[in-house]
Amino acid sequence: MSNAIDQTRRMLSLVTYLRERPGARVSEVARAFGVTEAELIGDLNVLPLCGTSFRGGDLLDIDTDGERIWWHNPGTADDVAQPLRLAADEATALLVAARAVANLPGLRDSDRQAL
DSSP, X not given: OOOHHHHHHHHHHHHHHHHHSTTEEHHHHHHHHTOOHHHHHHHHHHGGGOBSSSSTTOBXXXXXXXXXXXXXXXXXXXXXXXXXXXXXXXHHHHHHHHHHHHTSTTOOHHHHHHO
């Protein structure tokens, strides 16, 4: 079982990984990320609740038939590569959250320094 930091890091990497490998096998993706297939399916159930903003239509569209995984966001593929633009309150919220996370016990020094 992974902690929240590991899961968040893995889920962010999953987005890019799946976008670059349409139809990837669940077993291969789980192996690549060092998790069980059940953990991967759990992540895949959460990813569609995530998106690039709070506006409708920006949520991630990831589908699986239990054996293969597909990314269905052709309209957002170019947007994902664009630099993130934040309003002042959004940037402040991220900075506050990063500082709070940096003080969590069990965080690797390299991750703490990155924050």
